Amino acid sequence: MPRTSEPGRSVSSRLLEVLFAFEPDQSKLSLADLARKTGLPHATVRRLAMELTDVGALTRQHDGRFTIGLRLWRLGTLAPLTESLRSKAQPFMEDLYTALHQHVQLAVLDGSEAVIIERLSAPRAQDLLSQVGGRLPLHCSGVGKVVLAHGGSDLVDRVLSGGLKRYTPHTLLDPAVLRSELAECRRTGYATVRGELTVGADSIATRVMDAEGRVVAALSVVVRTGSVHHQAALPSLIAAGLGVSRMLGWRPGIKIRGV
Amino acid sequence: MPRTSEPGRSVSSRLLEVLFAFEPDQSKLSLADLARKTGLPHATVRRLAMELTDVGALTRQHDGRFTIGLRLWRLGTLAPLTESLRSKAQPFMEDLYTALHQHVQLAVLDGSEAVIIERLSAPRAQDLLSQVGGRLPLHCSGVGKVVLAHGGSDLVDRVLSGGLKRYTPHTLLDPAVLRSELAECRRTGYATVRGELTVGADSIATRVMDAEGRVVAALSVVVRTGSVHHQAALPSLIAAGLGVSRMLGWRPGIKIRGV
Known part of the structure; x- marks a missing residue:
């Protein structure tokens, strides 16, 4: 994923890195998992994960781990040919x-x-x-x-x-x-x-x-x-x-x- | 969606606004549609849409309009209980x-x-x-x-x-x-x-x-x-x-x- 010195670009690409850290065999991730997988600082990961949770793109489970949220699933159903x-x-x-x-x-x-x-x-x-x-x-x-x-x-x-x-x-x-x-x-x-x-x-x-x-x-x-x-x-x-x-x-x- | 003066927060929330502009009855959107629906400047919308397209979250059609991409659909399939x-x-x-x-x-x-x-x-x-x-x-x-x-x-x-x-x-x-x-x-x-x-x-x-x-x-x-x-x-x-x-x-x- 591209990273440039342009602040906006960097922030939005970080958000996408957090989202795409979720994979079929790693669909439940803790903040520590997310920090490890993205290589981003813990505080940044926490802020981005919370923001994604606020809008329903992620869901936080009882054990504190995050999963992809239903709102993102609904968004995905809009992809053509699915x-x-x-x-x-x-x-x-x-x-x-x-x-x-x-x-x-x-x-x-x-x-x-x-x-x-x-x-x-x-x-x-x-x-x-x-x-x-x-x-x-x-x-x-x-x-x-x-x-x-x-x-x-x-x-x-x-x-x-x-x-x-x-x-x-x-x-x-x-x-x-x-x-x-x-x-x-x-x-x-x-x-x-x-x-x-x-x-x-x-x-x-x-x-x-x-x-x-x-x-x-x-x-x-x-x-x-x-x-x-x-x-x-x-x-x-x-x-x-x-x-x-x-x-x-x-x-x-x-x-x-x-x- | 929350907007604060913190630059990072603002940028990532703008990215999410572009994504969530796609809806069941409006699943193919031009840059003009996206600018109108999000209220963001045309240049910002273009940059965010291109970034989302680069990573496969959006797909650009032959007519120039954007749709949700297969990568986002795949990500959505990871939501629990779907x-x-x-x-x-x-x-x-x-x-x-x-x-x-x-x-x-x-x-x-x-x-x-x-x-x-x-x-x-x-x-x-x-x-x-x-x-x-x-x-x-x-x-x-x-x-x-x-x-x-x-x-x-x-x-x-x-x-x-x-x-x-x-x-x-x-x-x-x-x-x-x-x-x-x-x-x-x-x-x-x-x-x-x-x-x-x-x-x-x-x-x-x-x-x-x-x-x-x-x-x-x-x-x-x-x-x-x-x-x-x-x-x-x-x-x-x-x-x-x-x-x-x-x-x-x-x-x-x-x-x-x-x-």
Whole structure:
């Protein structure tokens, strides 16, 4: 986060540093935690945390620790392509879950990652990576490959030039192979991942279009390797993706952008 | 929002004013909109909006207007009692929706209002009041009455001393009548609203408890007046509320607080 000698800039960036200190696995923070995570003086952190609490952006618990407040949650629901997409996709995701009994995820592109905005799964499944709000790499997750494939050549160049991180022995690290998979995904409308992000977990993912034919999201099914034949799950997944797209105003005649 | 002569305080509160200028019916704002809504100078608004965009709290659209960014949405998902409660309640809400085919809402207490954190309804139903993130008054909504009844006498005193706003000719304005309804709700576990918030709309609502017996949310069914006999919908609603409570660790032996 930028810090300059301009006092106003510095103060507002400090406020944002306090806010963004909250993370999925660190969502309850004491003043000491906040001071440690932001590197700001204790007195500054206290003043900023109190101010954020006064307006409802943070909430203070009985034990003195802070959490993100409901007012900030409400503000977040105003982000485009979250709540409206979630509610439109939900019935299709439910049917898919009922038909396949596998994890179902809906994600959108956010910078150089995919962010999960809805997920249906067994109550026990709790890994942080794939919770709502969790982030997935573009080059080795099913939803990631789909949004990467349709995100334009600038995005692909950026992801490749940043270097492909290895998550498992199966992660694709060869740019040429990845480019070829992305071209295939644009042609067929779906992408496949075989243990490339997590050993033992496969994913098939398809695209979701809006009324202008933009690919605005990706829908995926995540299965234990070997538990489901991809070819068996694919038709229902693609139909669900098209169903969500229709809810967003897309129709078969509308050209899909970036294809 | 407090403004003092202390420069730091003033700057950070200005940043928050820019953020909270975004509202459900005004979720895309130009710099001119932001300047008008916050009363801040155009140059200040531009600088703050750019800073918020740099960190992903806001997103700038092609037309130059700003929206809440995905990073802020992700931050909001860390608020307690939102995503986890949503995902646990969803199956029960779906079954209730399937059984009754009526709007189903889940809400929590936020200050002196109830905030809707999940909703299932027909795709056409779009009024802002009852969208996810929308707020409902405590004294004349079903979910509001339930969380008010279990929120302690301080909350009831505060709501009553603030004056009861009339929404329809049926809104209860007599503190004694409201207090008596709240006591009845604590005894029975449910509350009823008959056209008190919106003419032609009724609601029945029940409580949701956590493992410590705290009433942490309310679950309601909203029906057109006359379309459903409340007594017919009530058992399934109460069973759903108890089901969600069990998912949160509550068991029949655990005393419900504030009752």
